Amino acid sequence: MQQHVLIIENGEGNLELIAKLVRRAGLTPVGATSLIEGKARFSQNMPETFLCAIVAYSLPDAPKGEAIDFAVESFIPTIATTESLDNTIRDKVLERDVVDYIPKENSQNYDYLNRLISRLEKNKSTGVVVVSTNRVLRTRTVSLLQRHNFIAFECLTATDAMQCLSENKNVRLVITDNTLPDMTGTHFVAGLRKAFSKEQLSIMGIAGGKGMLMSAHFIKSGANDFLRVPYCHEEFLCRVMQNVEYIESVEEIRRVANTDYLTGLPNRRHFFYMLTVQHQNLSEDHALALIDLDFFKSINDTYGHDAGDIVLKAVAALIEFYFPDEIISRFGGEEFCIYMPSTSLTEACERLEDFRKVVEAEVIQLPKTNIKVTCSIGVSGAHTQRVDKLLSLADKQLYAAKNSGRNQVKCEPPDAPNLEQGTLL
Numbered sequence: 001m002q003q004h005v006l007i008i009e010n011g012e013g014n015l016e017l018i019a020k021l022v023r024r025a026g027l028t029p030v031g032a033t034s035l036i037e038g039k040a041r042f043s044q045n046m047p048e049t050f051l052c053a054i055v056a057y058s059l060p061d062a063p064k065g066e067a068i069d070f071a072v073e074s075f076i077p078t079i080a081t082t083e084s085l086d087n088t089i090r091d092k093v094l095e096r097d098v099v100d101y102i103p104k105e106n107s108q109n110y111d112y113l114n115r116l117i118s119r120l121e122k123n124k125s126t127g128v129v130v131v132s133t134n135r136v137l138r139t140r141t142v143s144l145l146q147r148h149n150f151i152a153f154e155c156l157t158a159t160d161a162m163q164c165l166s167e168n169k170n171v172r173l174v175i176t177d178n179t180l181p182d183m184t185g186t187h188f189v190a191g192l193r194k195a196f197s198k199e200q201l202s203i204m205g206i207a208g209g210k211g212m213l214m215s216a217h218f219i220k221s222g223a224n225d226f227l228r229v230p231y232c233h234e235e236f237l238c239r240v241m242q243n244v245e246y247i248e249s250v251e252e253i254r255r256v257a258n259t260d261y262l263t264g265l266p267n268r269r270h271f272f273y274m275l276t277v278q279h280q281n282l283s284e285d286h287a288l289a290l291i292d293l294d295f296f297k298s299i300n301d302t303y304g305h306d307a308g309d310i311v312l313k314a315v316a317a318l319i320e321f322y323f324p325d326e327i328i329s330r331f332g333g334e335e336f337c338i339y340m341p342s343t344s345l346t347e348a349c350e351r352l353e354d355f356r357k358v359v360e361a362e363v364i365q366l367p368k369t370n371i372k373v374t375c376s377i378g379v380s381g382a383h384t385q386r387v388d389k390l391l392s393l394a395d396k397q398l399y400a401a402k403n404s405g406r407n408q409v410k411c412e413p414p415d416a417p418n419l420e421q422g423t424l425l
């Protein structure tokens, strides 16, 4: 992984401030306060370990952007900084192939720089589709995106773009022109919205001309944003960043809402979503297991709540490892659930018996001692589409396992009635 960020800044104060932002992004600053020192520091590291460079336009030994030229010519994505916003210097900076340009005039600019550094790594796995027949516009747009490390896809028609989206699940943004050979851009956007919600895919319309209505037309058709061409380099990149971050924020909120905070396993809500929405038709042969740790309260009482948490995390990791293709969940407290599609009850019970032995044998390291735990498991393999029914049958077996002395697997009898023919709950 590219860990290093070359910083060539004017003075120790600026250098330390930017180095702090770089460390906050989980990267390692390689700092210098002059071009000559910057060259020396760069040569002490492998060039491919640099994610980017942050370089001041004016330095004591490089007053006219020579340090920026050095970084760009060394093939490092380069972010240029200046003391304040000055249009002449800005134009000189943007003549060069820099990623972006930051005037260090207020704290918001530093915040932007912070986001930009974090993005450069994330962008390497983020796809953006550019749809336009205008070669100059398309290549300029793609080149700007590539400078920010995005994976940019060029498409000439709406049909090509749809194909590209179906083949590349990493696409978070589509930028489309309005004049396409197979349909208008706004029709394309309206069609895209049928397949992807605003929370799944950002769409930015771009169009030239003097008409004032185009932006409203794009946004009413489902676009998140619109930019008139010719566009300003910086505005374009700010908007791209904002649109991609919006999708990522929604993804993050969704991830947090579906994940158990302690173990990192999917939570109960996600489990039901997976079974009722993703697997609308449950398999003919399937099984559902409820796993409950034995005498867990006494672990908390004896070793403390933190130790209880360590045990829960250890068992969750074992479930993740032994059931990688199943739908797993921390159901709550010390209870876990596993749905095993396309698995016979016999096979499920054998695998769960093996798992019970794994838990029994596992030595869990606590800060001051090592402990072992056991679990009881109830399994149902009823032929039903009803998740609640499967759960209540597995729960009955779990209850039986607890009552028969714990540390055992209890499976529903194989000759249980076909529930689809019986009364549903």
Ligand SMILES: Nc1nc2c(ncn2[C@@H]2O[C@H](COP(=O)(O)OP(=O)(O)OP(=O)(O)O)[C@@H](O)[C@H]2O)c(=O)[nH]1
Binding pocket: 262, 292, 293, 294, 295, 296, 297, 298, 300, 304, 305, 306, 307, 308, 309, 312, 332, 333, 334, 402, 406
């Ligand atoms: N450390 C920790 N404890 C939890 C968490 N969630 C629930 N618990 C505790 O889990 C314990 C469950 O206790 P019980 O329901 O009596 O079950 P048990 O002691 O395992 O007994 P049996 O299930 O009958 O074998 C309670 O003491 C809860 O406070 C958690 O996230 N962390």
